Amino acid sequence: MNLDEIAEIVIARAGDKRRFIVAVAGPPGAGKSTLAEALHKALLARGETAEVLPMDGFHMDNGILEARGLLPRKGAPETFDVRGFADILRAVRQADEEVLVPVFDRSREIAIASARPISPDTHIVLAEGNYLLIDAAPWSRLADFFDLTIFVGPEEEVLRERLTARWVHYGLDEAAIAWKLDGNDLPNGRFIIVNSRPADIRIETF
DSSP, X not given: OOHHHHHHHHHHHHTTOSOEEEEEEOSTTSSHHHHHHHHHHHHHHTTOOEEEEEGGXXXXXXXXXXXXXXXXXXXXXXXXXHHHHHHHHHHHHHOSSOEEEEEEETTTTEEEEEEEEEOTTXXXXXXXXXXTTBOSTTGGGGGGGOSEEEEEOOOHHHHHHHHHHHHHHTTOOHHHHHHIIIIIIHHXXXXXXXXXXXXXXXXXXX
């Protein structure tokens, strides 16, 4: 399924609903962010109003992670503020006022609060993140917020290649990249693949 087909499905399903929320999920390096941004542009080009809501804005602060011994595992399921994300999704679902959402700055490894506005007039919101479809608490509390779900799931070799390129881009040395891959990113990816609910749309790569 290509981008145009996905955009048409989203528009058809959204119809005249006041607010339509799409979940774009998958392992680290799968292409979720790329798909969400491309889909955002495709929707705008078709005259829709849309915004992207990234789950990465809900990373716990490094100070909290360090105190809990979780800093090396940043990006794992237990290192996110799931309740905070659910609260934002609930507010976005209401579509009755502007909602300011946080955005993650990967170059500084911090979340920036109130970095992106979602207007009450926005028709379609693309929620994007690794764990949106996890079928276990606390992530399962998110299920009722989504009107359509998309899962991007490449083979592990593709994920390894893409993640290696990501961490090279951010200046990590060989040892740090090896830890990122096999100590955190790929184990998280396997967890996501095994524990995610079936999606309405599944694509192998983007």
